[in-house]
Amino acid sequence: MTPEQFLEFARVLPEPLLLVSGEGQVLATNKPVADWLGLRRQQLWGKMLFELVTESINDIVKYLQACSSSRAMVIGSLTLRKNDGQMLICRSQGAVIQPWSPESSALILLRLENRTLASSNFVVLNQKIDELAKEVQRRKQAEEALKKVNQELEIRVGQRTTALQKTLKELQLTQTQLIQSEKMSSLGQMVAGIAHEINNPVSFIYGNLHHAHQYTQDLLKLVQIYQQVYSNPPSEVQKQIEEIDLDFLIQDITKLFQSMEVGAERIQEIVKSLRNFSRLDEAEVKQVNIHEGIDSSLMILEHRLQATYEYPEITVIKKYSQLPNVTCYPGQLNQVFMNILANAIDVLEASALNSQTTDNQKLTKNNPQIQIKTEIIDEKWIEVSIADNGLGINEQVRSKLFDPFFTTKAVGKGAGLGLYISYQIIVEKHNGQLSCFSVPGKGAEFVIKIPITSGS
Numbered sequence: 001m002t003p004e005q006f007l008e009f010a011r012v013l014p015e016p017l018l019l020v021s022g023e024g025q026v027l028a029t030n031k032p033v034a035d036w037l038g039l040r041r042q043q044l045w046g047k048m049l050f051e052l053v054t055e056s057i058n059d060i061v062k063y064l065q066a067c068s069s070s071r072a073m074v075i076g077s078l079t080l081r082k083n084d085g086q087m088l089i090c091r092s093q094g095a096v097i098q099p100w101s102p103e104s105s106a107l108i109l110l111r112l113e114n115r116t117l118a119s120s121n122f123v124v125l126n127q128k129i130d131e132l133a134k135e136v137q138r139r140k141q142a143e144e145a146l147k148k149v150n151q152e153l154e155i156r157v158g159q160r161t162t163a164l165q166k167t168l169k170e171l172q173l174t175q176t177q178l179i180q181s182e183k184m185s186s187l188g189q190m191v192a193g194i195a196h197e198i199n200n201p202v203s204f205i206y207g208n209l210h211h212a213h214q215y216t217q218d219l220l221k222l223v224q225i226y227q228q229v230y231s232n233p234p235s236e237v238q239k240q241i242e243e244i245d246l247d248f249l250i251q252d253i254t255k256l257f258q259s260m261e262v263g264a265e266r267i268q269e270i271v272k273s274l275r276n277f278s279r280l281d282e283a284e285v286k287q288v289n290i291h292e293g294i295d296s297s298l299m300i301l302e303h304r305l306q307a308t309y310e311y312p313e314i315t316v317i318k319k320y321s322q323l324p325n326v327t328c329y330p331g332q333l334n335q336v337f338m339n340i341l342a343n344a345i346d347v348l349e350a351s352a353l354n355s356q357t358t359d360n361q362k363l364t365k366n367n368p369q370i371q372i373k374t375e376i377i378d379e380k381w382i383e384v385s386i387a388d389n390g391l392g393i394n395e396q397v398r399s400k401l402f403d404p405f406f407t408t409k410a411v412g413k414g415a416g417l418g419l420y421i422s423y424q425i426i427v428e429k430h431n432g433q434l435s436c437f438s439v440p441g442k443g444a445e446f447v448i449k450i451p452i453t454s455g456s
């Protein structure tokens with residue numbers, strides 16, 4: 001830009017501008033500068049800058065050198081010496097608009113600013129910037145806080161949802177367990193009720209049998225005495241003797257009473273087993289004979305062991321060892337025996353149907369068996385093993401056996417709770433272990449290990 005061009009531009013600008021050469025000669029100014037100095041513009045042309053300011057020549061030369069060698073604006077301070085003798089402190093922003101060359105000197109544009117005004121403006125501006133920065137900071141913080149709260153909220157909602165889902169699952173499980181235990185308890189109550197109802201009449205039948213036998217013997221003895229005394233009875237008596245076949249009757253009546261006694265004893269045993277199975281009165285731990293529990297559970301399932309048109313008889317092989325009484329919840333343990341035995345019967349029935357459909361063999365050829373073995377492991381533990389020779393369990397099923405609601409049975413046939421409940425009873429209530437071993441196609445074995453004295 002030439003000084004002439006500068007003048008053209010600078011004339012219309014309100015801010016004070018000075019165009020100087022690299023050596024400090026004033027080449028052009030605009031009116032605001034001349035006004036500040038109290039001179040006319042023409043008076044300023046050709047003057048050296050240091051003549052117009054109070055700063056030393058040295059300082060001015062250094063400043064102008066700094067301006068011509070920098071690409072950026074260089075801030076400096078100039079104190080103008082006004083025509084009336086007063087001083088005016090200015091801030092100067094210097095920028096090179098034409099760099100030095102061998103042909104021409106550098107051209108530097110100085111933009112002046114009244115320092116007092118500028119600094120107060122600066123303060124206001126700074127304050128505003130400061131406030132703005134603080135406001136931005138505050139908003140940023142609020143935004144961060146909101147983000148954090150949001151994240152926490154999301155996490156909490158997630159946690160709550162998981163907790164609720166867990167609770168729902170637990171509730172569903174508890175509900176089914178309740179239904180199951182309600183079923184078991186009503187089965188127990190029914191069994192106990194029937195046992196009680198049968199027990200009374202059987203007791204008086206059994207109690208009176210002995211007397212009835214005795215009375216009959218007495219009467220027969222009386223008949224014999226009559227026969228001895230009246231060796232020739234009248235024809236009417238003779239006819240009756242032949243009609244009732246007195247000799248046979250005398251022989252048979254004793255056998256009859258004996259078999260009635262055996263029958264009544266059997267009923268009493270059944271009643272005992274039924275009572276043993278229900279054990280309603282025993283919510284607390286008791287010392288019991290485990291074999292009685294297994295036998296009474298077998299008794300309840302007896303009807304399913306017998307041969308039918310569809311299924312062959314299931315043989316139960318008992319290999320009982322001498323066991324000490326075990327401290328346990330007897331009613332619950334019976335429930336475990338019942339579940340495992342019922343599963344074994346289910347699979348043996350399924351095996352029978354399977355082989356029937358595959359090769360039409362005779363049912364008895366399956367030879368379905370349940371083997372029950374009891375053992376003392378050491379002075380602290382006993383073991384009950386219930387094994388069947390059914391279809392067995394593959395690895396995929398075995399890994400889920402004790403999960404609640406896991407069943408391979410048809411809808412309505414299995415709820416998938418038997419083994420889950422058994423596991424809870426053995427492991428949680430009795431501090432024991434329940435495991436399953438199986439060779440697919442050959443059968444399955446369930447092994448219950450329980451401490452002799454733990455109880456719970």
Ligand SMILES: Nc1ncnc2c1ncn2[C@@H]1O[C@H](COP(=O)(O)OP(=O)(O)OP(=O)(O)O)[C@@H](O)[C@H]1O
Binds near residue numbers: 388408415419
């Ligand atoms: N002795 C066994 N042989 C083969 N599979 C078995 C045997 N015992 C259990 N299972 C398998 O384990 C599954 C789960 O048994 P579980 O007793 O828990 O339930 P379920 O018998 O199906 O139903 P629920 O006992 O509730 O009526 C059975 O569906 C069956 O597939």
Ligand SMILES: [Mg+2]
Binds near residue numbers: 342343417419
């Ligand atoms: Mg079952």
